[in-house]
Amino acid sequence: MSIESGAELQRDQAGRLRHLLTLEGLTRDELQHLLDLAQFYVRVPGELPARDQSLWGRTVANLFFEPSTRTRVSFELAAKRLGADVVNLDMQSSSRVKGETVLDTIYTLQAMLVDVFVMRDAEPGLPAYVSAHVAPHVSVLNAGEAHLSHPTQGLLDVLTIRQRKGEVRNLSVAIVGDIRHSRVARSTSRALLTLGVGELRLVSPASLAPEPGELEGARRHHSLAEGVAGADVVMALRIQRERMADADTVDPETFYREWGVTAENLRGARPDAIVMHPGPMNRGVEITSEVADGAQSAIRQQVTNGVAVRMAVLATIVRNVQERNVEAGRRAG
Ligand code: CP
Numbered sequence: 001m002s003i004e005s006g007a008e009l010q011r012d013q014a015g016r017l018r019h020l021l022t023l024e025g026l027t028r029d030e031l032q033h034l035l036d037l038a039q040f041y042v043r044v045p046g047e048l049p050a051r052d053q054s055l056w057g058r059t060v061a062n063l064f065f066e067p068s069t070r071t072r073v074s075f076e077l078a079a080k081r082l083g084a085d086v087v088n089l090d091m092q093s094s095s096r097v098k099g100e101t102v103l104d105t106i107y108t109l110q111a112m113l114v115d116v117f118v119m120r121d122a123e124p125g126l127p128a129y130v131s132a133h134v135a136p137h138v139s140v141l142n143a144g145e146a147h148l149s150h151p152t153q154g155l156l157d158v159l160t161i162r163q164r165k166g167e168v169r170n171l172s173v174a175i176v177g178d179i180r181h182s183r184v185a186r187s188t189s190r191a192l193l194t195l196g197v198g199e200l201r202l203v204s205p206a207s208l209a210p211e212p213g214e215l216e217g218a219r220r221h222h223s224l225a226e227g228v229a230g231a232d233v234v235m236a237l238r239i240q241r242e243r244m245a246d247a248d249t250v251d252p253e254t255f256y257r258e259w260g261v262t263a264e265n266l267r268g269a270r271p272d273a274i275v276m277h278p279g280p281m282n283r284g285v286e287i288t289s290e291v292a293d294g295a296q297s298a299i300r301q302q303v304t305n306g307v308a309v310r311m312a313v314l315a316t317i318v319r320n321v322q323e324r325n326v327e328a329g330r331r332a333g
Contacts, residue, residue: 023194037316041311059086061087062089068143069280079310087114117138157188168197172233173200176228176234177236181208201219239286260287262290281299
């Protein structure tokens with residue numbers, strides 16, 4: 001199943017977002033609406049978290065069949081802070097390890113009145129496949145799909161850039177490292193391109209560049225110095241060893257020497273440039289501790305924004321489904 005089919009499947013008949021499978025196909029206005037609502041929910045460490053009852057009575061199931069710290073916990077916190085009940089199913093405790101199909105797992109949880117499935121899986125197309133099989137009042141949110149898509153990460157990255165640097169159309173953003181295997185690079189790039197980013201640079205060795213024809217509108221660089229020169233934002237990516245064939249594996253020491261985001265390499269970027277990383281970080285491979293923990297780092301702010309973005313997405317999707325249910329009720333009655 002292609003990303004494009006996910007873009008079509010995620011809308012109801014009236015064009016409202018019913019699922020969030022990909023940022024492909026979302027308009028600039030839709031992205032701005034989600035970012036503005038997320039900004040409304042942002043609270044900084046030390047403040048009490050934002051709370052409301054947008055999801056009161058709803059049940060959210062987190063289905064993570066790949067490891068996660070940030071995304072899984074922030075979806076759980078987001079749902080609870082909006083008043084939902086939350087269940088978490090991980091790969092070790094799921095009956096999928098005993099051979100149950102993913103649809104049988106979904107139908108089982110749907111029979112327990114789950115309203116929203118948050119899914120992470122290594123299989124391309126799975127969120128779209130599941131979304132085509134759930135009941136009309138049920139939504140699927142993609143929390144990381146193979147190397148293809150991580151829409152809420154794309155949103156939280158853009159929110160962080162907007163907070164620190166202002167409108168993206170004035171900015172030069174460099175994404176550095178293993179772009180070929182990165183769902184984060186794809187979703188963040190898509191959001192930036194839709195919002196009219198000034199310049200998007202994909203900076204990587206040729207072996208880790210995206211496929212030809214992908215992410216049109218971005219400029220590819222195969223030199224770190226050239227790629228970060230004058231950039232307002234430098235985003236480092238983790239090497240996705242789990243998605244590489246043995247022949248493609250990268251030696252961490254060589255990678256660090258040639259592609260690591262270090263204080264020295266950052267000197268070519270603007271002096272007020274920010275540094276980002278989606279996490280989990282491999283310190284001393286794609287980024288140094290000096291940079292990750294330094295004054296230019298926005299990495300913890302990305303994590304804080306993750307909860308706000310997931311609250312905005314949950315609140316928007318559930319409201320859209322409610323509207324659809326009211327209209328369907330009117331038509332039936
Ligand atoms: N950025 C991200 O997806 O992190 P986790 O794998 O910890 O969820």
